[in-house]
Amino acid sequence: MDHKLMLTIPGPTPVPEPVLLAQAKHPMGHRSGEFCAIVAEINENLQWLHQTKNQVITLAASGTGAMEAGIINFLSPGDRVLVGSNGKFGERWGLVAKAFGLNVELVEAPWGQPLDPEAFGKRLRADTDKTIKAVIITHSETSTGVLNDLEGINRHVKAHGEALIIVDAVTSLGATSVPVDEWGLDVVGSGSQKGYMMPPGLAFVSVSEKAWQAYATATLPKFYLDLGKYRKALKEDSTPFTPPVNLYFALQASLQLMKKEGLDQIFARHDRLKRMTRSAMKALNLPLYAADDCASPAITAVMPQGVEAEKVRSVLKKRFDIAVAGGQDDLKGKIFRIGHLGFVSDRDALTAIAALEATLIELGAEGITPGAGVAAAAKEILAAS
Numbered sequence: 077m078d079h080k081l082m083l084t085i086p087g088p089t090p091v092p093e094p095v096l097l098a099q100a101k102h103p104m105g106h107r108s109g110e111f112c113a114i115v116a117e118i119n120e121n122l123q124w125l126h127q128t129k130n131q132v133i134t135l136a137a138s139g140t141g142a143m144e145a146g147i148i149n150f151l152s153p154g155d156r157v158l159v160g161s162n163g164k165f166g167e168r169w170g171l172v173a174k175a176f177g178l179n180v181e182l183v184e185a186p187w188g189q190p191l192d193p194e195a196f197g198k199r200l201r202a203d204t205d206k207t208i209k210a211v212i213i214t215h216s217e218t219s220t221g222v223l224n225d226l227e228g229i230n231r232h233v234k235a236h237g238e239a240l241i242i243v244d245a246v247t248s249l250g251a252t253s254v255p256v257d258e259w260g261l262d263v264v265g266s267g268s269q270k271g272y273m274m275p276p277g278l279a280f281v282s283v284s285e286k287a288w289q290a291y292a293t294a295t296l297p298k299f300y301l302d303l304g305k306y307r308k309a310l311k312e313d314s315t316p317f318t319p320p321v322n323l324y325f326a327l328q329a330s331l332q333l334m335k336k337e338g339l340d341q342i343f344a345r346h347d348r349l350k351r352m353t354r355s356a357m358k359a360l361n362l363p364l365y366a367a368d369d370c371a372s373p374a375i376t377a378v379m380p381q382g383v384e385a386e387k388v389r390s391v392l393k394k395r396f397d398i399a400v401a402g403g404q405d406d407l408k409g410k411i412f413r414i415g416h417l418g419f420v421s422d423r424d425a426l427t428a429i430a431a432l433e434a435t436l437i438e439l440g441a442e443g444i445t446p447g448a449g450v451a452a453a454a455k456e457i458l459a460a461s
């Protein structure tokens with residue numbers, strides 16, 4: 077059956093009809109007053125979403141573009157940086173920083189486990205000469221479903237005083253609270269196809285006053301991703317280059333929907349979806365890859381025993397038109413990942429869980445009590461209401 081694809085991957089995520097329809101218009105001139113009014117509204121709502129008075133800059137890029145912008149605007153060749161690495165996206169931070177000639181010190185944890193804040197604290201306290209220019213981490217590590225302790229790590233960065241905190245919040249923003257001003261987060265990057273309930277194509281970078289001071293002396297080369305150009309244009313509710321105007325229409329609509337739902341409600345919904353998914357997996361005897369106390373609100377990684385992860389994925393797709401993600405790198409074929417990020421409701425989670433049960437039964441998995449996953453998820457709905 078056509079048009080029934082259910083996206084249960086951690087991005088691109090499902091898009092609500094009002095957002096899809098908002099794009100189905102002729103593009104408008106990006107220097108028109110009409111478009112500037114949209115930019116002004118978007119800017120205000122992005123600040124609301126980031127809980128900040130800082131500028132939030134919109135780029136025509138995927139999330140990695142926000143990561144690159146987060147490095148090249150605030151640092152100089154040879155700068156010493158601590159990079160947290162406990163998954164694919166932490167590794168990517170390291171690769172981006174190395175590509176631009178930074179002096180990278182990895183602070184590692186095994187995949188599936190959270191970064192240890194004290195590992196950062198130790199290095200930061202030892203740095204009495206203040207040579208560490210930035211601490212760079214991934215908040216929600218999408219490859220493993222681990223939520224890193226951003227607040228705990230940031231506390232050590234604040235005690236250091238000099239280093240910037242640069243955060244990949246691509247699958248945490250819009251899923252759990254990322255209070256940029258309260259925590260004093262300097263650079264926070266995200267992407268439209270994750271928590272924004274939008275198609276791919278836009279990236280966002282929130283920049284603190286302290287980061288702008290670093291920008292003034294940073295010498296890495298930049299042009300298209302030079303955030304100073306965007307800051308200047310934003311003062312006139314504009315953009316330095318032609319933006320993807322139809323994606324701006326979509327962003328305007330999605331931010332309006334998010335405001336209507338409310339931040340607390342959005343976070344509560346993601347917390348509930350996480351609990352529903354995790355309780356269901358436990359009831360189905362499916363081992364979870366990340367522990368409860370560091371579980372991402374956006375993505376649950378499952379390491380099945382006795383059935384092949386890739387077979388689970390292929391039956392879910394063929395029989396039910398449900399796409400779940402596989403593992404990356406070493407985890408390829410070992411895990412599958414259920415996304416519950418953005419435009420996802422309790423009903424969607426129940427559907428995915430029910431389909432997974434049927435899939436496991438079809439594949440002859442042992443220890444499956446039909447209905448146990450759905451029952452466990454329904455219990456979490458009741459507990460949250």
Ligand SMILES: *Cc1c(COP(=O)(O)O)cnc(C)c1O
Nearest residue numbers: 138139140165218244246247267
């Ligand atoms: C999706 C994602 C990104 C960005 O990936 P793009 O493909 O460039 O959009 C970065 N970090 C995390 C944690 C992600 O989940």
